Amino acid sequence: MIVDLSQDIYEGMMVYPGHSKTVFFDHASHEETALRFEGGFSFQTKGVMFNDNGPTHVDSFSHLDPDPTAQTIDQMDLDLFYGPGICLDVSHVPAQTDITAEHLDAAEAASGLRVQPGDILLLHTGTWNRYAGQRDYLSLFPGLGTTASEWILNRGVKTFGVDSPTPDNPVSKTYPCHMMCRHAHVTHYENLANLDKVVNRRFVFAGFPLKLRGAHGGPTRAVAILED
Numbered sequence: 322m323i324v325d326l327s328q329d330i331y332e333g334m335m336v337y338p339g340h341s342k343t344v345f346f347d348h349a350s351h352e353e354t355a356l357r358f359e360g361g362f363s364f365q366t367k368g369v370m371f372n373d374n375g376p377t378h379v380d381s382f383s384h385l386d387p388d389p390t391a392q393t394i395d396q397m398d399l400d401l402f403y404g405p406g407i408c409l410d411v412s413h414v415p416a417q418t419d420i421t422a423e424h425l426d427a428a429e430a431a432s433g434l435r436v437q438p439g440d441i442l443l444l445h446t447g448t449w450n451r452y453a454g455q456r457d458y459l460s461l462f463p464g465l466g467t468t469a470s471e472w473i474l475n476r477g478v479k480t481f482g483v484d485s486p487t488p489d490n491p492v493s494k495t496y497p498c499h500m501m502c503r504h505a506h507v508t509h510y511e512n513l514a515n516l517d518k519v520v521n522r523r524f525v526f527a528g529f530p531l532k533l534r535g536a537h538g539g540p541t542r543a544v545a546i547l548e549d
């Protein structure tokens with residue numbers, strides 16, 4: 322079974338405060354293109370504009386790190402975006418507070434599973450389930466504090482992801498999770514969806530970003546592939 326972990330992309334979708342909004346426009350219509358062919362064929366297309374960190378996406382190292390050698394999304398190793406996945410439940414942690422190492426220990430114990438080195442760790446905050454398509458989606462969620470960020474690093478997690486606009490606490494001014502990612506060269510997915518469907522499960526995660534040359538994030542169709 323394949324579970325879709327991606328949010329819809331549409332005009333009016335919520336984007337992180339300050340990011341450019343998503344725009345769709347009709348480009349070619351069946352009516353117009355029918356004139357180019359004989360025998361009845363026609364096609365239609367849309368034009369789309371979005372922020373490279375707008376939809377469900379994975380951050381590039383260049384997004385997190387001002388070092389001019391930090392990789393843009395098209396330069397990153399595809400192995401970061403595919404592998405053994407696990408999802409833990411932190412949906413009880415209150416909005417605008419820090420998720421701690423203790424929370425992650427407890428979530429792991431409750432799952433009956435063990436986070437292994439090389440895993441892609443998804444954290445179900447419940448933000449998308451509660452607030453999809455609403456303004457509250459942009460501010461009412463918890464974030465990984467310093468101890469939880471160190472926990473992720475110490476456990477050898479390859480890549481991680483959240484179902485909220487950022488893994489940091491939205492009221493934080495220091496963004497300890499993004500700083501950990503900068504220093505340790507670990508990246509993460511933001512704006513995932515449907516994590517309630519994979520919570521406390523193991524699966525194969527696949528979330529390959531669009532190959533946008535020089536971009537600082539890659540919109541992604543992220544999925545979990547479950548054995549049953």
Ligand SMILES: [Zn+2]
Nearest residue numbers: 380487488511
């Ligand atoms: Zn990020």
